[in-house]
Amino acid sequence: MSGLLAGLVAYLASFLTNATLYVLFVVGLNLQYGTTGLVNFGHVAFLAIGAYTAVLLGVHGVPILFATAAGVAVSAVFGVLLAFPALRLRDDYLAIVTIGFAEVLRTVVNNVQFTGGPQGIYGYAVPLRDLGLGYQAWQWLFLALVVALTALAFALTEYVVRSPYGRVLKAIREDQEVAVALGKNIVGYKVASFALGAGVAGLAGALLAYYYGAINPHNFEAIVTFEAWIIMVLGGTGRNWGAVLGALIYFGLYSATARYAMSGVGAIAADRLAALRIVAIGVLLVVLMIYRPQGILGRKEDLGLER
Amino acid sequence: MLQFVATGVVFGSILAVTASGLSLVYAILKLTNFAHGDMVTFGAYVALFLNLALGLDVWWTLPLAFIAGALLAVALDGLVWAPMRRRGAGTVAMMIASIGVALALRNALVFLFGADTTRFDMPVQPKVPLGSLPVMMSADDWEVIVAAAVAILGLHLLLTRTAIGRAMRALSDNAALAWVSGVDVDRVIRWTWIVGGGLAGAGGVLYGMTQPFNTNMGWFLLLPIFAAIIVGGIGNPYGAILGGLLIGVAQEVSVAVLPTQYRLAVGFVVMILVLLVYPRGLLGQRSLS
Numbered sequence: 107m108s109g110l111l112a113g114l115v116a117y118l119a120s121f122l123t124n125a126t127l128y129v130l131f132v133v134g135l136n137l138q139y140g141t142t143g144l145v146n147f148g149h150v151a152f153l154a155i156g157a158y159t160a161v162l163l164g165v166h167g168v169p170i171l172f173a174t175a176a177g178v179a180v181s182a183v184f185g186v187l188l189a190f191p192a193l194r195l196r197d198d199y200l201a202i203v204t205i206g207f208a209e210v211l212r213t214v215v216n217n218v219q220f221t222g223g224p225q226g227i228y229g230y231a232v233p234l235r236d237l238g239l240g241y242q243a244w245q246w247l248f249l250a251l252v253v254a255l256t257a258l259a260f261a262l263t264e265y266v267v268r269s270p271y272g273r274v275l276k277a278i279r280e281d282q283e284v285a286v287a288l289g290k291n292i293v294g295y296k297v298a299s300f301a302l303g304a305g306v307a308g309l310a311g312a313l314l315a316y317y318y319g320a321i322n323p324h325n326f327e328a329i330v331t332f333e334a335w336i337i338m339v340l341g342g343t344g345r346n347w348g349a350v351l352g353a354l355i356y357f358g359l360y361s362a363t364a365r366y367a368m369s370g371v372g373a374i375a376a377d378r379l380a381a382l383r384i385v386a387i388g389v390l391l392v393v394l395m396i397y398r399p400q401g402i403l404g405r406k407e408d409l410g411l412e413r
Numbered sequence: 414m415l416q417f418v419a420t421g422v423v424f425g426s427i428l429a430v431t432a433s434g435l436s437l438v439y440a441i442l443k444l445t446n447f448a449h450g451d452m453v454t455f456g457a458y459v460a461l462f463l464n465l466a467l468g469l470d471v472w473w474t475l476p477l478a479f480i481a482g483a484l485l486a487v488a489l490d491g492l493v494w495a496p497m498r499r500r501g502a503g504t505v506a507m508m509i510a511s512i513g514v515a516l517a518l519r520n521a522l523v524f525l526f527g528a529d530t531t532r533f534d535m536p537v538q539p540k541v542p543l544g545s546l547p548v549m550m551s552a553d554d555w556e557v558i559v560a561a562a563v564a565i566l567g568l569h570l571l572l573t574r575t576a577i578g579r580a581m582r583a584l585s586d587n588a589a590l591a592w593v594s595g596v597d598v599d600r601v602i603r604w605t606w607i608v609g610g611g612l613a614g615a616g617g618v619l620y621g622m623t624q625p626f627n628t629n630m631g632w633f634l635l636l637p638i639f640a641a642i643i644v645g646g647i648g649n650p651y652g653a654i655l656g657g658l659l660i661g662v663a664q665e666v667s668v669a670v671l672p673t674q675y676r677l678a679v680g681f682v683v684m685i686l687v688l689l690v691y692p693r694g695l696l697g698q699r700s701l702s
Contacts, residue, residue: 145505147447147512191689197505198445198647199688202639205447209636210678217674328632332512339509381523388517395510396496 112242119245123252125357127314130256132338132349134306137263140344140404141272142299143279144193145201148208149334152181152304154326155211156311158221161230161321170233174312181308185301193296208328216323226322233316252313259306260346266302275299329384336387339394342403351403417666419548425661426561427619431634432641432653433568434612440585440648441605444494444507448514449613450631450638451522456482456614457621457630458522464533471535475560475618482614486606489514515632522628532625557619564615565654568608572650577604585648636677637664640684646694655695659683 131153138144160177164170192203215221234247266272274295277285285292315321333356341352363383394401435449459481460474469477493514497507540549572578580601583591592598620626620634641660645652660680667679687695 143505145508191685195688195692198508199643201445201447201508202643203685203688206636206639206681206684210681213674213678217672329516332516335509335512377528378524381520381528384520385517385524388513388515388520391513392493392510392517395502395506395513396493396500399502399506399509 116242116245119242119249121357121361123245123249123317125353126249126252126256127310127317128334128337128353128357129349130252130259130313131307131310132334132341132353133256133259133263133346134303134310135334136303136338136344136346136349137266137306138300138303140338140348141267141279142275142296143197144189144296144300144303145197146204146300146303147201147331147335148188148204148206148328149303149307150326150328150330151204151208151211152185152307153311153314153330154208154215154323155181155184155304156308157315157321157326158215158227158311159308160312161227161315162220165227165230170231170316174233174309177312178305178308181311182301182305185304186297188304189297189300190293193293193300205328205331208326208331212323212326215326222322224323226320226325228320230315230319232319248317252317255309255313259309263302263306264346271295332387332391336391339391339399339401342401343399344405345401345403348401348403352401414666414669415546415548417669418662419543419550419554421662421665422658423550423554423557423623423661424665425658426558427616427623427657428634428637428641428661429654429657430561430564430612430619431616432638432645432657433565433650434609434616435638436642436645436648436650436653437568437581438605438609439642440650441581441601442494443504444511445504447508447511447635448489448518449609450633450635451515451518452482452485452610452613452631453617453620453634453638454522454626454628454631455485455518456617457626458526458617458628459614460618460621461526461531461533464535471533471618471622472556475615478614478618479611480614482617483607483611485614486610487603490602490606519628519631526628528628530625530627533621535622553622557622560615560619564612568612568650571608577601581605633677637661637680640680643684643694644687646696649694649696652694652696 131149134152135146135149138146138149156177159180160170160173163173163176168176188204188207192200195203216224221227232248233251235244237244237247239247267275274285274290277288277290278292278295282292285295314325318325337352337356338349339352340348340355341350342348360383431449431453435446438444438446438449456478460471460478463469463474463477464471493510494507497510502510535553538551538553540551540554542548543550570578572582577600580591580596581604583594583596584598584601588598617631620630637660638657641656642648642653643656644659645654645656660683663683664676664679667676671679
């Protein structure tokens with residue numbers, strides 16, 4: 107009985123950590139799309155850059171705090187580099203360029219030596235692990251760290267969105283021409299917003315790497331981006347609390363079906379059930395976009411969906 | 414080197430077929446359809462089923478895959494795109510929905526056929542030298558090029574010589590004017606999907622004739638297809654043909670100097686470079702006429 111309870115408690119810790127990491131990841135996306143209207147279909151690239159930068163620096167002896175900060179910074183820099191050529195173009199070009207960037211990045215990570223190639227990297231140091239705690243205690247401590255950092259990013263982006271700067275971002279989303287007419291440097295604002303979102307994703311990536319204890323290119327496939335989109339659109343685009351609600355619903359559903367997906371039901375093999383689950387994700391996304399594109403908490407008038 | 418160019422032309426012809434359909438859909442519907450690659454996969458798997466389960470020769474599956482792709486596209490329009498148009502959904506909402514369609518379609522195929530790499534049951538043909546040139550091509554390679562050329566010629570004749578083609582061009586140039594002039598918009602949209610989905614389905618079969626494939630093929634083709642339509646000028650099917658050949662040749666020629674895994678990246682880099690110099694693509698956009 108106590109074994110069962112311990113298992114349940116451990117499961118709860120991993121559920122909450124995964125969900126919180128996705129909230130953090132989505133907070134970055136929400137700043138780019140929800141606030142500024144930038145369609146980033148390659149968000150997972152910044153997760154990967156944050157994860158690999160932090161881990162690789164850590165492996166080479168850089169203290170974890172600095173390695174993590176570097177993960178955030180390098181992600182943000184890549185955000186700037188990608189945004190500059192793409193943001194001068196229209197929405198659909200940005201979507202294509204970001205999706206392409208994420209796939210190309212994964213190909214590169216999979217094929218170069220220093221990232222460990224397809225095997226990836228494992229056995230690196232992770233925060234709070236050297237305190238002599240058992241794995242269970244560490245899981246909860248690490249969860250507290252993830253929640254704290256997510257709350258920080260959450261508060262920071264809320265602050266940015268409510269500031270005069272954030273009002274310009276929303277103006278750009280609503281009507282770019284008006285922002286231009288007011289003398290705002292649109293490209294500058296867009297690039298900064300994109301970079302900030304990328305940096306937040308980089309932090310999520312570094313934390314994800316610490317939590318997994320091993321990373322490889324398989325962790326950074328395009329589906330991760332689309333899971334983030336589902337969570338954002340489900341909870342409410344442009345609302346940070348929407349990310350929390352979306353992540354809880356998404357991971358709730360995910361966990362509820364996980365037992366069947368692991369073992370298979372009757373004659374249906376596990377990999378086919380996993381495919382069926384992604385079919386359901388796809389259908390959910392379509393249904394949401396038809397009937398409630400602003401999500402549960404979102405306000406329709408807040409969204410540049412009419413363009 | 415010439416060998417890489419030849420392989421590139423074969424791959425580029427397939428890209429041209431699939432990309433011109435995507436570009437046509439964009440021109441008429443203003444929809445950036447991320448599910449297009451998976452419609453290509455769908456065509457290949459329809460052909461695979463006909464070929465393996467019913468023993469049909471692959472060449473006979475080509476028109477059937479065209480029809481299946483067209484039917485799928487028309488069905489998806491009824492289920493997804495028409496309701497979105499009625500509700501006045503914008504381009505971004507449609508783009509996000511197309512991602513959902515892509516995920517659902519691809520994984521429905523995984524559910525039905527599994528994710529393993531597969532191939533058509535067709536005789537292996539020897540590659541023979543092309544005249545005195547250092548280029549080896551099989552009969553299938555030539556047939557793929559000819560089939561692609563026929564499909565593209567058909568598209569050209571449709572756009573320039575038929576009433577529905579003229580209506581398509583009118584709609585892409587000025588939707589409001591076309592509507593006021595009495596163009597039956599619903600009918601044009603239906604034909605756009607028939608042609609776009611059909612070309613995607615047929616393109617999938619052509620791809621499967623040149624190499625083994627799995628349910629991810631459409632996802633991997635999507636980047637070069639988008640690169641092709643952007644290089645050619647988005648919304649311009651003729652530009653997509655030019656772009657398809659350019660990207661196809663660029664990707665294969667890169668194999669001479671780079672590891673083969675980077676082929677996809679090469680198409681992407683070519684796209685970025687073209688965008689930096691010609692933001693509207695080589696042939697400009699919105700010029701169906």
